[in-house]
Amino acid sequence: MNLTALLFVGSGGALGAIARYSLTVLLPRQAHELPYSTFLANVIGCFLMGVVLQWFADSDWIGGTALAHEPYRLLLAVGFCGSFTTLSALVFEMSAMLQRNEIVAAFAYLLASVIGGMLCFYLGVMLVRLIATNG
Numbered sequence: 001m002n003l004t005a006l007l008f009v010g011s012g013g014a015l016g017a018i019a020r021y022s023l024t025v026l027l028p029r030q031a032h033e034l035p036y037s038t039f040l041a042n043v044i045g046c047f048l049m050g051v052v053l054q055w056f057a058d059s060d061w062i063g064g065t066a067l068a069h070e071p072y073r074l075l076l077a078v079g080f081c082g083s084f085t086t087l088s089a090l091v092f093e094m095s096a097m098l099q100r101n102e103i104v105a106a107f108a109y110l111l112a113s114v115i116g117g118m119l120c121f122y123l124g125v126m127l128v129r130l131i132a133t134n135g
Contacts, residue, residue, distance in 0.1 A: 008071050012079020016045075020084045034105065035093040038086060039113055045085030046117035050124025052076045 020041050027037040056069035090113055097106035 004071070005074055008074040009079040009082075012075040012081075013083040014079075016080040016083030019080070020086065032100070032102070034109055035089070038089045038093055039109070039116070042085050042087075042090065042113050043116045043120045045081045047120035047124040048084075049077055049081045050121040051128055052081065052124075054125040054128040 023041050024037045027040070029035055029037065052073065056073055090110070094106045094110055097103075097109065
């Protein structure tokens with residue numbers, strides 16, 4: 001393991017965690033409300049992941065991510081987006097909704113999070129492609 005890589009991931013992770021906490025403070029959750037801050041963190045994080053990975057891709061698709069940009073990928077994609085998005089909070093909040101017998105809301109939240117995350121990821125990819133072809 002490379003110390004420089006760990007510093008990039010750790011720095012991005014710290015910034016992502018601060019951003020995630022800030023979003024929770026800005027959008028506090030009331031009882032029986034959907035967890036908007038977690039939902040927004042996940043879909044915004046997916047959008048940013050799409051932008052970052054496509055921005056540093058050396059091909060038309062993100063699978064060809066260029067290794068020359070590895071420190072930035074580690075900082076932004078692995079570190080920042082990895083700590084900003086949160087599957088564990090989604091699962092915890094769904095569990096709480098299920099315990100309150102909010103079954104429809106819990107599964108709507110799950111579907112909206114997964115589908116919304118995928119859509120936002122691809123919107124980020126398409127945005128970078130649009131900028132690259134028009135820029």
